[in-house]
Amino acid sequence: MTGVLLAAVKVAVAFGFLMGTVIVLVWAERRIVAFMQNRHGPNRAGPAGILQTAADGLKLFFKESMTPRKAEFALYIAAPVLAVVPALLVFAVIPVGAPITIGGVTYTLQVTDLDVGVLYVLAVSSLGVYAVTLAGWSSGSKYPLLGSVRAAAQMISYEAALGLALVPVIMFTGTTSLAEIVEAQGGTFGGGLPAWNLVLVPSFVIFLIAGFAETNRAPFDLVEAEQEIVGGYHTEYSGMRFAFFFLAEYINVFNMAALTTVFFLGGWHGPRFGPPAVEMALPVVWFLAKTWAIVFLFIWVRATLPRVRYDQLMAFGWKRLIPVSLVWIFLSMVAIGVRRFGLPWA
Amino acid sequence: MLNAYFGDYITVAVFMAVGALLVAGAIFASSLIAPRRPGGFKEVVYESGIEPIGGGWNQSHIRYYVFALLFLIFDVEAIFMFPWAIRLDFFAEAGLGITVLVEMIVFVVVLVLGLLYALAKGVLRWE
Amino acid sequence: MAELVVFAVFAAVALAGAFVMLSARNPVYSAIGLLASMFSIAVFYVLLDAHFIAAIQVIIYAGAVMTLFLFVIMMIGVDRREDTTEPIPFQRPIGIVLALALGVLVVAAGSKAWFTGSGRFGSVDLVGTIGVVADELFGTWVLPFLGTTLLLTIAALATVALGRYDVAATEGEEGP
Numbered sequence: 001m002t003g004v005l006l007a008a009v010k011v012a013v014a015f016g017f018l019m020g021t022v023i024v025l026v027w028a029e030r031r032i033v034a035f036m037q038n039r040h041g042p043n044r045a046g047p048a049g050i051l052q053t054a055a056d057g058l059k060l061f062f063k064e065s066m067t068p069r070k071a072e073f074a075l076y077i078a079a080p081v082l083a084v085v086p087a088l089l090v091f092a093v094i095p096v097g098a099p100i101t102i103g104g105v106t107y108t109l110q111v112t113d114l115d116v117g118v119l120y121v122l123a124v125s126s127l128g129v130y131a132v133t134l135a136g137w138s139s140g141s142k143y144p145l146l147g148s149v150r151a152a153a154q155m156i157s158y159e160a161a162l163g164l165a166l167v168p169v170i171m172f173t174g175t176t177s178l179a180e181i182v183e184a185q186g187g188t189f190g191g192g193l194p195a196w197n198l199v200l201v202p203s204f205v206i207f208l209i210a211g212f213a214e215t216n217r218a219p220f221d222l223v224e225a226e227q228e229i230v231g232g233y234h235t236e237y238s239g240m241r242f243a244f245f246f247l248a249e250y251i252n253v254f255n256m257a258a259l260t261t262v263f264f265l266g267g268w269h270g271p272r273f274g275p276p277a278v279e280m281a282l283p284v285v286w287f288l289a290k291t292w293a294i295v296f297l298f299i300w301v302r303a304t305l306p307r308v309r310y311d312q313l314m315a316f317g318w319k320r321l322i323p324v325s326l327v328w329i330f331l332s333m334v335a336i337g338v339r340r341f342g343l344p345w346a
Numbered sequence: 347m348l349n350a351y352f353g354d355y356i357t358v359a360v361f362m363a364v365g366a367l368l369v370a371g372a373i374f375a376s377s378l379i380a381p382r383r384p385g386g387f388k389e390v391v392y393e394s395g396i397e398p399i400g401g402g403w404n405q406s407h408i409r410y411y412v413f414a415l416l417f418l419i420f421d422v423e424a425i426f427m428f429p430w431a432i433r434l435d436f437f438a439e440a441g442l443g444i445t446v447l448v449e450m451i452v453f454v455v456v457l458v459l460g461l462l463y464a465l466a467k468g469v470l471r472w473e
Numbered sequence: 474m475a476e477l478v479v480f481a482v483f484a485a486v487a488l489a490g491a492f493v494m495l496s497a498r499n500p501v502y503s504a505i506g507l508l509a510s511m512f513s514i515a516v517f518y519v520l521l522d523a524h525f526i527a528a529i530q531v532i533i534y535a536g537a538v539m540t541l542f543l544f545v546i547m548m549i550g551v552d553r554r555e556d557t558t559e560p561i562p563f564q565r566p567i568g569i570v571l572a573l574a575l576g577v578l579v580v581a582a583g584s585k586a587w588f589t590g591s592g593r594f595g596s597v598d599l600v601g602t603i604g605v606v607a608d609e610l611f612g613t614w615v616l617p618f619l620g621t622t623l624l625l626t627i628a629a630l631a632t633v634a635l636g637r638y639d640v641a642a643t644e645g646e647e648g649p
Contacts, residue, residue, distance in 0.1 A: 007353075007357045008360075014361070061379070063376075064380050065377060065380060065382075066388045066389065067384070069391075080369065080373065081369045085369070088361060089358065089361065092358055112354045112361075116602075118428070119425075119428060119529070123528050126531070126536030126537065126540075127535065137501060143392065145547075152410075152540060152544070156413065156414060159421070160420040160424065163421065164420070164423075164424050168431075170432055171431040174431075175432065176603060318413075322461070323461065330451065333450060356475070407548070410548065411548050411636075412632055414540055417540070418533075418538060419632070421532060422621075422625060425529055428603065429603045429606045430610075432604060436608075453618070453621075453622045456625075456626050460629030460630065461629065463629065
């Protein structure tokens with residue numbers, strides 16, 4: 001029974017955390033991009049405009065949701081739900097901090113840890129394609145259909161690279177559980193650098209690039225290339241239905257940054273000191289600091305790089321990213337072989 | 347019998363259900379509160395300001411299909427690599443390290459040949 | 474108990490999905506039905522403690538294969554009216570007879586091979602479900618595994634053959 005209660009509390013906290021994160025994330029993106037472009041950005045609602053996202057959400061709540069006459073209503077209305085649910089599900093396996101012990105009982109700061117965590121993440125994110133495809137198709141309109149087919153092709157192309165980038169990580173840590181992957185990154189290399197998987201630099205770079213594409217972010221935001229296909233797959237959505245596509249997009253950005261932290265930046269690992277309460281809270285602080293650093297990178301890239309063309313996008317994915325990740329897997333295999341069995345000729 | 351692993355998945359299922367209900371509930375609540383005056387040009391799909399010509403469902407190009415097939419192939423490949431990557435240490439301890447390593451190298455090389463062939467034939471070119 | 478409830482619910486979903494797949498007029502709804510069926514099968518794998526297989530079921534079937542199907546549907550164009558005249562006159566009776574025959578076969582095979590309790594890997598350490606698959610695949614079944622490579626490569630070659638549309642012929646005709 002306590003298990004059920006604990007699960008319920010975790011689910012509630014996770015939802016609250018995600019909603020709060022998205023509110024800050026959208027505001028942060030608008031402010032940071034504004035500063036980089038020498039503008040002010042939203043600065044009226046609340047201190048420094050931090051309530052802008054909440055205000056926008058509230059506004060959308062009271063807006064009329066229009067439905068195109070030709071829409072396939074059942075799928076049209078299901079698509080926003082299908083967009084948000086996979087995004088939420090990815091977050092369920094992310095460990096946001098070290099296990100904490102209160103009164104002799106240890107709690108993990110993770111909704112749930114699955115032994116096939118990495119595969120679960122890949123499985124759930126592969127379901128994200130449906131929201132895009134169905135939204136575009138069910139609108140019964142040309143631009144959304146175009147946008148959705150493009151987006152789906154983009155997402156699957158980069159998903160292959162995303163999966164391949166993780167193979168060396170798993171070779172290195174020997175587990176697919178996210179909690180254990182973080183655990184394996186504790187300690188240091190010979191007392192110097194922290195033992196993060198960041199040493200697998202090519203994997204990190206491939207994962208990050210594929211992450212940009214997977215979340216449909218700049219410079220790979222062709223899904224919403226306004227000049228060619230207007231708003232992309234959610235052109236025909238308005239009101240609350242649109243709000244949820246927006247929400248899913250930003251949860252995905254946060255998830256991708258959190259996953260990068262978990263796989264490559266040592267998760268919640270960092271120096272721990274001070275009184276017990278502080279010591280217990282520090283891992284969460286480290287985790288959030290690293291994740292937000294990656295989020296900042298996402299925003300920075302968006303403000304800096306121009307959008308690529310669609311043929312460039314596909315060519316980059318299939319002719320560069322996937323071959324490079326295969327070669328890198330091959331090299332890691334050889335490296336592991338040499339480390340374990342010595343040089344073949346020695 | 348309810349084991350710990352099954353419980354983990356139940357938590358995931360609860361997470362999924364709560365998420366779906368919240369989203370669906372919010373959309374429904376919004377539809378109750380928000381004004382609804384259907385009709386007119388609101389229901390016409392967007393087509394750069396002119397009236398839409400023809401239906402919204404047109405055929406897509408075969409090249410998308412090609413990419414989906416290639417994705418399937420590489421996805422299966424990646425899936426094969428995961429158990430292999432996890433079990434590497436155990437195989438090494440059992441003295442099978444080299445064998446297993448060679449197995450996977452053959453696997454990857456053959457698939458790379460497939461990708462190279464596709465590249466050489468120009469299938470991955472986006473005209 | 475909980476497992477039984479979950480099984481019952483998802484068995485119903487799987488069957489309903491299969492029914493929708495067969496009966497839906499619109500191919501997109503058929504695809505959604507198949508998706509529901511495949512997802513339910515992944516749930517069955519979880520119930521059988523085969524977590525790795527469950528994850529693969531979702532990644533490969535619910536993810537990649539279904540995306541492929543959706544692309545095929547988009548390629549054909551969904552607004553085409555389907556030709557619903559039945560070219561073979563006794564199509565339906567033949568279908569029912571064959572379905573019954575299949576049902577009898579399944580029941581017969583099931584009654585012969587039915588067993589409860591644990592199979593070969595009885596009390597395997599659950600953390601190692603991936604490990605067990607790996608041990609079998611890379612330890613015992615090396616040749617079939619390498620055969621898969623060939624199969625995948627052949628699939629890649631077939632893709633190339635399919636994808637070699639004549640660029641000159643489609644010139645000026647803008648695909649989406």
